[in-house]
Amino acid sequence: MKHFLLIFIILLGAAGFSQTKVSGVIKDESNNPVAFANVIFKDSQEGTISDENGRFYLESDKTYKSVIFSFIGYTSKEIDLPSRSNYNMEVILEESAAALDEVVVYSGKTSKKDNPAIDILRKIWENRRQNGVKKFNQYQYDKYEKLEFDLNTIDSALIKSRLFKGMEFVFDQTDTSSVTGNTYLPIFINEAASIVYGDNLLNEEKEILRGNKNSGFENNQTLIAFVKDLYSEYDVYDNYLKFFDKAFTSPLSRTGIDVYNYVLRDSAYRDNKWCYNIIYYPRRKNELTFKGDFWVNDTTWAIKEINLQASKSANLNWVRDVYIEQEFEVLNDSIFLIKRDYFMSDFSFQKKEEAKGIYGKRTTLYDNYAFNIPKDKKFYAQQVDPYNYEVYNRPDEFWEMNRMEKLSKDEKGVYQMLDTLKTVRRFKNLYNLGTTLASxxxxxxxxxxxxxxxxxxxxxxxxxxxxxxxxxxxxxxxxxxxxxxxxxxxxxxxxxxxxxxxxxxxxxxxxxxxxxxxxxxxxxxxxxxxxxxxxxxxxxxxxxxxxxxxxxxxxxxxxxxxxxxxxxxxxxxxxxxxxxxxxxxxxxxxxxxxxxxxxxxxxxxxxxxxxxxxxxxxxxxxxxxxxxxxxxxxxxxxxxxxxxxxxxxxxxxxxxxxxxxxxxxxxxxxxxxxxxxxxxxxxxxxxxxxxxxxxxxxxxxxxxxxxxxxxxxxxxxxxxxxxxxxxxxxxxxxxxxxxxxxxxxxxxxxxxxxxxxxxxxxxxxxxxxxxxxxxxxxxxxxxxxxxxxxxxxxxxxxxxxxxxxxxxxxxxxxxxxxxxxxxxxxxxxx
CATH class of the missing domain: 2.40.160.50 (membrane protein fhac: a member of the omp85/tpsb transporter family)
Structure with a gap:
């Protein structure tokens, strides 16, 4: 009985973080899944796209009464939401003859020259090198990075397992993923604040770490560095984006039109800039591709927002899902600078939705840009002491001032939870076994x-x-x-x-x-x-x-x-x-x-x-x-x-x-x-x-x-x-x-x-x-x-x-x- 009560408490606590949640599967009249269909809360710009199996999950901090499902070739469908949490929905879309005509225009190899989305894509190619910090001789900015690991797909079987006997208190920190809809438990967090200097004339860049804080594991530099390299820096404008030693074709790639279908879905103001919204999804399965959408400005042709979710059929081991969000801010009429970069991967031995796994998350925020302040070449060549005691032991006041995004309630709890967990003998034994196998x-x-x-x-x-x-x-x-x-x-x-x-x-x-x-x-x-x-x-x-x-x-x-x-x-x-x-x-x-x-x-x-x-x-x-x-x-x-x-x-x-x-x-x-x-x-x-x-x-x-x-x-x-x-x-x-x-x-x-x-x-x-x-x-x-x-x-x-x-x-x-x-x-x- 106590386990059911604990689950009930977890679900109530998780529900408090979001006002509206929907999940389920979209199918056609023949009971086949509809991949890459649009799922949008009515009268909003909050939405997502179904995966290759027609499954979807969407949540919002706001309260919505209905959700709209649509896809080219089908009649749009609006469904009222009876409650704030609506799981396991089964949505049937009906084919539309009028909409099918649009498929001929907007998808397939024969539509490239007549597709307005492709015309916009070509404008992006022409202007991509004129945006961002590369447009200036020198640049500098503040950078805040948060790395997190979460144990996901928490259920009663896991809570009752012998593995966590004596450590049940850790489940007090569970939350729900806004991407997958799975319940997760934060188990590790690391924060870093730094300042970055760069010189495009010298082709040099230098990052100076100002503060580093982690959730209790003192000797975790290797783990942190490994995760940072795993999620190495990338540019969505590049033809290929490298993750996990694999080269994914970018939806903004010059070869993208041979790999993706593009559809112009909408146009609207985003931060007082008129932008077009384009949906993209793979033409074929089993390739290293993404599905998602992006907003692009109509004059500079710079990306304002972009979402990327890896194709579930991609040939990746141990990775069930990859999700990326990037937001750019407008410096002036012609320059867009990256503001927020969110990367999440779902590691699991199996790709089944019910399988247990671990989320790896990296959130990077950028602020206080400054330009054309030259530094001597010696500045970039000078070695920095790799360890400074003060950097790794900053007081709470430092983090209150330099944290560009507040920690959630669960993230704050990780620090205290792991300090307690390290005193549990069973955890020590499991930790020692893991380090022995790894080293x-x-x-x-x-x-x-x-x-x-x-x-x-x-x-x-x-x-x-x-x-x-x-x-x-x-x-x-x-x-x-x-x-x-x-x-x-x-x-x-x-x-x-x-x-x-x-x-x-x-x-x-x-x-x-x-x-x-x-x-x-x-x-x-x-x-x-x-x-x-x-x-x-x-x-x-x-x-x-x-x-x-x-x-x-x-x-x-x-x-x-x-x-x-x-x-x-x-x-x-x-x-x-x-x-x-x-x-x-x-x-x-x-x-x-x-x-x-x-x-x-x-x-x-x-x-x-x-x-x-x-x-x-x-x-x-x-x-x-x-x-x-x-x-x-x-x-x-x-x-x-x-x-x-x-x-x-x-x-x-x-x-x-x-x-x-x-x-x-x-x-x-x-x-x-x-x-x-x-x-x-x-x-x-x-x-x-x-x-x-x-x-x-x-x-x-x-x-x-x-x-x-x-x-x-x-x-x-x-x-x-x-x-x-x-x-x-x-x-x-x-x-x-x-x-x-x-x-x-x-x-x-x-x-x-x-x-x-x-x-x-x-x-x-x-x-x-x-x-x-x-x-x-x-x-x-x-x-x-x-x-x-x-x-x-x-x-x-x-x-x-x-x-x-x-x-x-x-x-x-x-x-x-x-x-x-x-x-x-x-x-x-x-």
Whole structure:
């Protein structure tokens, strides 16, 4: 009984926030849903559009007595509202012969040149670059941003579930979504106030955070930054709007007329400006499109208001709904500036309306615009301290003055509710479980045990391998960190270990010193570009299953020390000194080399390499976004920015017993490309050369892949050490069409599968003096005729798995050459 009473209280409390609510489904006389029909409160400008299944929800703070339903080709229908809340309505629209004539004029491919909405759209294209802050040399404005997460579709089953036992008080903060009509519970909120400066002549922009406040989770910068990147800045005038790593076609796009139907619905004054109202909706299903409407001024052709709701048939994982509202204010007769930006997404494992989910909301408000106040270029180049205690601890008075939109009653309650929730033991246990699954580490006081996913492994040298590790962890912004591991192989009966430490000396320049030592078994040659990460270990060294005998493993003893610094944002310089010894880890693999003096073989053969090296390198990643200001930062937009890496290494002979003198030059360039509505391409180019005679362990084996996992930047149909080079150039291309092809095949459309194609090629040479040094059981062969392979994959299987079919392009004459193979990879993607 108490649960029914609680539900009753929730419904009454939610009803108090809106005076009129309607929801239901619109159908035609044949009982088919009417998609994208208009739903408007009578004598108002408040309305919405039904979704692809004919369903709708509309609410208002005002009281209305009737609602009007209309759509081209049907007779409009007015229905009286007997109460303030009218749910599960079933509206039947009748076809109209007169209205059907309008369909010929306003919809379909044959109507583009005769459609007044299309004429207006062309005016928008012609004038879109003349609006907003881009019209001024310099600009600045105040910005207030509110991020919120809500648990939605609250029902009695959820309230009574064991999950919330002892935490029932949280449901006192429920509310109802004005977009979906679902009941929701706010569970997280973050507020940020900042000032933004920009210079269109210098092409620079800088945002300075003035205040930040969140609902109780102290170390949530990564979560906040992730959500901000998820809802990254966008411009509705762009041809494509990028959300969740997908490119949605904008209704204002120049290609929009091939993707959307447009209908001129109304014209009226909006803030004393005469505007046209245009409805748009997709021409086809299963494409990344929106439905909604916008108001556009009749003289400047600038957007005054726009609403966008993602097509429910769009090939998106874990996202049930996306809704966007933007409002613009009039600065003068010719300039419209953004005033309010609201973005809401509904995350859920299922797309069914009754399924539980989480709303992610971002509300951004803009005020106090000022223009043509120049700042020195040094102002934009100067690094800002990523953490200022006062910024994150502003008093309530600061927020009363800088909050451009008051918090609702429920949002205010979140702060107090979460403070209480953190004291509940059951919540602490659930929170710890979630963080362990997300990070791979289990927290014990100020120490993290893990990664838990690398406890077990297997390889030919060690057999079954057990590994336990951990790291110091006082918080994500620790100025120093120590981490290490211990491992044991049951076949070789040997203990391995690794230990590293790093210390951030200066936050602004990110001057960091580091060092460590590792004794382990490793699959060298698993990548072209060298890594001196003392705790790094390739998947190839521990994979449980492999193609053929994976026995070409080495025992490594690696010691490194060095420092890196970030003098400019996302530009990192690093100096590393290292000393390593290498020898074979199995009896079936040899790294032996001949000892030479003045180019003449002395007759001595060595099976162990000792080498000291000094390396200087830089990495530049424009557009990279990170979270945290401690010794380790979290990259929150991985795969979304280009990166450039270059290094120069010098081998020190007779220093710490170093065997060889050489010079190693390497460079790497990666670039993601959004190809409009055709998906996403990821490309990598690597080049390098080693100058001087060196043995196998210091050369550049072309990275093969004998695992059953698809590993980018490796060659799936090559065995380890199948090709060996001292100079190389490689290209990797991988394109994900995002389901564009499969969505047009009726039997495959509902599976939401995605097409992935890949192409890989490498060219390499090897000098005769390096060949003369070889005494190993590896026959040196360089890909002087460019080696290439390709793959065709089916992604998004069960939303988490991709299967690749890989084909070798040439070099079939090599013994045991693999011409075909199947690999797979698990991954989370939208």
């Amino acid at each position: 791979g580490y289990y927290e014990i006081n100020n120490f993290d045990l893990g990664p838990v996913f690398s406890v077990f492994g297997y390889n030919e040298a060690e057999g079954v391998r057990i590994r336990m590790g951990g790291r110091t962890y006082f918080g994500q912004n620790d100025p120093w960190r120590i981490e290490g591991f211990g491992a044991y192989g049951f076949k070789d009966e040997r203990f391995k270990y690794g230990l590293s430490a790093k210390w951030l000396l200066d936050r602004k320049s990110r001057l960091t010193v580091f060092g460590g030592n590792r004794r382990d078994v490793e699959q060298t040659g698993a990548s072209l570009t060298n890594s001196n990460d003392v705790l790094g270990r390739s998947l190839a060294s521990s994979t449980l299953l492999s193609v053929g005998a994976n026995d070409r493993l080495s025992r490594i003893n690696l010691t490194t020390a060095g420092f890196d610094i970030e003098p400019w944002k996302n530009f990192i310089l690093r100096l590393t000194t290292s000393y390593r010894t290498l020898k074979s880890a199995t009896e079936t693999f040899s790294i032996d080399y001949k000892v030479m003096e003045d180019g003449v073989f002395t007759g001595e053969i060595k099976s162990e390499l000792e080498q000291a090296e000094i390396q200087i390198g830089f990495m530049y990643a424009p557009g990279r976004k990170t979270s945290g200001y401690g010794v380790e930062q979290t990259v929150i937009n991985a795969g979304d920015f280009p990166s450039f890496y270059a290094s120069y290494g010098y081998g020190l002979k007779d220093v710490l017993g170093g065997d060889f003198e050489y010079k190693k030059i390497q460079a790497l360039y990666t670039q993601p490309w959004n190809i409009g509505g055709f998906g996403r391409l990821f490309s990598t180019v690597e080049v390098g050369t080693t100058i001087g005679a060196v043995p196998l362990s210091l050369l550049n084996p072309i990275p093969g892949n004998q695992t059953y996992f698809s590993m980018y930047n490796s060659f799936t149909q090559l065995d380890y050490y199948e090709f060996v080079s001292d100079t190389y150039a490689s290209l990797h291309l991988e394109h994900n069409f995002g389901g564009r092809i499969f969505s047009r095949i009726p039997l495959l459309r509902k599976l939401d599968l995605r097409e992935v194609v890949g192409f890989r090629a490498v060219y390499g040479t090897i000098s005769q003096e390096n060949i003369d040094l070889n005494a190993s059981n590896i026959v040196y062969k360089a890909p002087e005729d460019i080696y290439w392979e390709y793959s065709v994959g089916v992604g998004n299987i069960f939303r988490i798995f991709r299967l690749d079919f890989n084909f070798r392009g040439n070099y079939f004459d090599i013994t045991d050459a693999r011409s075909f193979g199947v690999t797979g990879v698990f991954g989370f993607s939208f």
